[in-house]
């Protein structure tokens with residue numbers, strides 16, 4: 023079968039640090055994939071948070087893949103923190119806590135990096151000095167939005183939104199004091215096709231036709247801000263304050279009680295610099311039982327989508343699970359691919375629980391490779 027290469031691989035966005043944190047909820051991933059000590063997981067790297075967080079479920083192995091080498095350099099750096107630093111040092115180094123000592127701490131990490139990651143970070147020391155966790159382009163986009171809200175609404179109002187400790191008062195505040203026409207107008211402009219394409223990359227949205235981005239994304243954001251506790255939602259705090267308040271309001275891989283467990287398992291992650299399209303062409307491992315595919319299908323055309331699914335069905339263990347998000351371009355596996363059993367109701371329930379605002383779709387499937395072979399849809 024002819025390999026369909028990724029259409030976004032050559033986009034400028036993917037030559038730099040796009041995501042310094044993962045904008046996907048690890049709790050959703052945990053429930054969707056239900057990883058156990060019998061699993062080998064293929065996980066998109068992105069900011070690295072979810073690939074690292076998967077270690078908490080004790081998998082045999084995690085293969086973390088990304089076509090953007092810089093995302094993988096970031097994952098290496100985060101993994102090196104577990105090997106070379108103590109917990110509080112890690113928070114300071116990454117930028118959760120203020121620090122003037124990051125370049126010094128970096129010296130303890132260098133020996134844990136591959137030569138290419140070392141070269142990259144030595145040429146991008148400023149990202150380290152500034153706290154690498156906040157240096158991704160998407161993260162900057164969110165911070166600009168948070169800053170704009172503080173300027174237009176005032177910091178007191180933003181703090182009030184963040185600090186309700188009871189869902190009824192949060193919702194009341196949101197409905198009566200936050201969800202104004204002005205909020206809707208600002209949101210819809212900031213998250214319009216024009217501004218997002220200009221700031222992020224137009225390649226991200228080339229498959230999305232004739233939709234008004236703002237109102238669709240806002241609907242999901244409304245849901246999160248009305249119905250899910252903001253006081254423990256680290257995604258909302260990240261946008262509004264450029265930091266995490268701590269305690270449990272911080273990604274699981276950065277929680278203190280998970281530090282030693284992750285430290286003892288970091289060597290279970292293998293990092294792969296490659297498009298997933300070519301990875302499946304070359305690898306005959308057939309061992310994957312769980313697939314965390316982020317929202318990569320937002321950016322692949324129909325042919326590549328089908329080709330990837332065919333490859334997955336051949337590489338997957340029976341009853342493997344795969345999950346992915348869509349921002350705006352909904353991707354549903356066609357019924358003709360009978361190897362994939364859709365878990366629609368469960369996926370919709372998880373989407374409602376997703377604290378990382380914005381995604382309009384989440385899909386979860388279970389794989390039965392035997393039925394795939396019977397359809398005759400494999401290599402033509």
Ligand SMILES: C[S@@+](CC[C@H](N)C(=O)[O-])C[C@H]1O[C@@H](n2cnc3c(N)ncnc32)[C@H](O)[C@@H]1O
Nearest residue numbers: 028044045068088089090093297298316317318
């Ligand atoms: C799909 S993006 C989305 C990030 C996510 N929404 C977030 O905010 O955390 C995640 C990563 O997928 C990588 N990626 C996209 N398409 C890919 C492909 N075909 N193969 C491998 N990696 C891919 C990108 O380089 C990026 O780092």
